[in-house]
């Protein structure tokens with residue numbers, strides 16, 4: 001994608017995977033230059049080794065510090081030419097190293113050792129089992145899936161990132177839907193952990209470029225999108241969204257494919273596609289005009305009007321709104337009662353209601369995905385995503 005065209009390199013500043021592979025190189029190299037030899041050389045080498053064993057990703061900022069200290073400790077002050085404006089990974093690395101000025105190699109070595117030691121203790125203490133981890137069904141890293149009272153609950157579990165959907169998450173959701181379609185639950189529920197339902201597509205997805213370049217990335221993403229939305233179109237059991245907070249982008253559009261949408265009065269519904277140089281997906285170009293009429297659909301999908309839960313309910317996108325203070329209690333009591341209803345009758349009814357539309361929905365999904373494949377290669381999209389990533393960059 002064009003976003004990625006420039007930001008394939010830019011990605012390293014913000015995309016953990018890219019930064020990890022980019023910044024780890026010096027940190028994991030055991031070939032420490034002779035100039036770094038000194039009193040705490042052993043500690044330094046040991047710290048370089050320990051970085052590889054950290055259980056928790058320390059984040060981009062810390063990785064840049066590690067990089068800079070390593071370079072300073074092994075090569076001394078930064079003396080290489082400053083990378084170009086758009087070579088953002090290397091520029092961030094260069095800036096971090098250059099910021100150390102004339103810091104002596106010995107001090108850099110000691111600082112590196114101290115930094116790694118601090119990271120090790122926080123990594124060890126945070127590796128204690130969290131209660132949430134117990135609930136997770138094996139095999140899912142980004143979701144918490146529970147099955148009780150004939151309800152399978154799929155909870156998006158990246159609260160610190162407002163449940164933004166990574167590529168891994170799309171894949172795990174598809175697997176979870178596949179499993180839920182076959183388990184003995186009667187209904188399947190989607191919700192989010194934390195204060196957001198979901199902030200939509202994780203915009204750092206655009207920065208992870210495969211060897212085939214940005215065109216291949218756009219093509220792969222369009223296939224992923226089509227397959228992901230296809231799973232919702234085909235899902236055979238009643239599908240319920242428990243919208244616990246704001247919802248953005250694709251987490252809103254696919255609501256048109258759900259059978260019930262319960263929302264907290266804290267929830268909002270926002271599809272800022274034009275702002276991102278993108279176009280509607282999740283079959284919303286078809287379902288939204290049907291649900292709320294073309295005029296209201298246009299306000300949301302073209303002009304990015306954000307709806308309150310009450311407005312979304314008035315437009316027919318949301319089934320019912322509950323006060324946030326009693327949301328979980330009221331919704332789950334209701335859902336437990338519904339889940340006791342005869343399973344086959346519910347599933348057959350869903351098929352009757354939805355089957356007429358399936359073929360049309362798959363066609364719309366394919367078209368939306370293919371249009372987005374082109375959009376992702378546009379300057380409009382590139383600039384919008386770069387703008388978001390730059391605003392959020394802490395480097």
Ligand SMILES: CCCCC/C=C/C(=O)SCCNC(=O)CCNC(=O)[C@H](O)C(C)(C)COP(=O)(O)OP(=O)(O)OC[C@H]1O[C@@H](n2cnc3c(N)ncnc32)[C@H](O)[C@@H]1OP(=O)(O)O
Nearest residue numbers: 160161162164199200201202203204221224225249250392
């Ligand atoms: C392959 C399939 C493609 C499908 C096509 C789908 C399209 C879409 O879904 S379009 C919609 C994309 N989403 C957005 O444009 C939302 C972007 N995010 C925001 O505007 C804001 O983050 C917010 C309004 C959702 C929340 O703002 P705020 O309360 O100020 O919180 P922060 O911005 O500080 O967010 C905390 C943390 O989370 C990161 N984050 C949030 N959303 C995303 C996201 N969509 N992608 C990537 N990262 C996201 C944010 O960067 C912060 O991270 P840290 O700074 O590291 O704490």
